[in-house]
Amino acid sequence: MKADRQLTAVRKIQLASLTCFQAVVLMLLIGCWTPPDANVQPKGEPRLIQSGVSVQDNNVRATVQTIDATSRALTLKLSDGTLVTCTVSPQVVVFDKIKASDPVKVTLAEKLAVYVLKDGRLPGASGTEEVIPFSAKVQVVDPSYRLLTVQYLNGQIEVLKADLDAKLTELQPGDAVVLQSAEAVAIHMEKK
Numbered sequence: 001m002k003a004d005r006q007l008t009a010v011r012k013i014q015l016a017s018l019t020c021f022q023a024v025v026l027m028l029l030i031g032c033w034t035p036p037d038a039n040v041q042p043k044g045e046p047r048l049i050q051s052g053v054s055v056q057d058n059n060v061r062a063t064v065q066t067i068d069a070t071s072r073a074l075t076l077k078l079s080d081g082t083l084v085t086c087t088v089s090p091q092v093v094v095f096d097k098i099k100a101s102d103p104v105k106v107t108l109a110e111k112l113a114v115y116v117l118k119d120g121r122l123p124g125a126s127g128t129e130e131v132i133p134f135s136a137k138v139q140v141v142d143p144s145y146r147l148l149t150v151q152y153l154n155g156q157i158e159v160l161k162a163d164l165d166a167k168l169t170e171l172q173p174g175d176a177v178v179l180q181s182a183e184a185v186a187i188h189m190e191k192k
Contacts, residue, residue: 054163055148057108061192064102074098074186076106080154084108086184094189107188115178116171138175143168150177 062076065083072088072095086108088095098104136150139157146162148171162168171177 054166055110055112055160056187057110057158057160060106060108062104062106064098064100064104067098067100069096076104080152080156084181084184086186088186088189092186092189094191097191098189103192105190105192106186109185109187110181111183113178113180113182114171115180117176117178135178136176138171138173138177140173141168141171150179 060076060078062078062084065075065077067074072090073085074088075083075085077083086106136152136158138148139151140147140149142148146164146166146168148160148162148166148168149157150160151157
């Protein structure tokens with residue numbers, strides 16, 4: 001009986017020391033992690049990373065501004081106030097039911113030009129630097145899954161799925177970027 005109590009006491013001490021050890025290790029690991037700093041300056045010169053980068057932007061909430069039924073084109077006002085004109089894919093069957101001022105949830109397939117800036121400047125065609133307001137900061141670059149996470153000036157964070165040929169490895173967290181849409185196609189749409 002006495003031996004059982006001693007054995008139970010030893011087990012409790014071992015369990016308590018193991019739990020303490022795990023807590024210390026966990027606190028050390030948490031203390032080593034730091035969030036990404038989006039205020040760092042990008043490495044290298046300002047440049048065009050790539051034009052024609054195909055990305056898919058899912059579940060975009062927008063309001064329909066204008067409709068051109070003959071060319072199947074819409075102008076959408078996004079939640080951040082940006083206007084995007086897109087063509088609507090023939091696979092979107094609800095196109096005929098959409099009216100101006102309707103709130104919609106849309107999946108856009110876009111072709112973007114991605115520029116990296118340094119101090120808000122980009123070399124112009126004549127060799128002089130142009131001052132361009134950046135539209136986002138790169139938060140995370142994941143080339144293995146072809147994901148680019150950006151944070152816009154209004155604080156909104158967006159994850160973009162890039163095409164296979166996108167040069168994501170040339171982007172780094174903290175890069176100030178301009179994302180210009182060259183072409184947008186609505187491939188899925190729901191009336192909200």
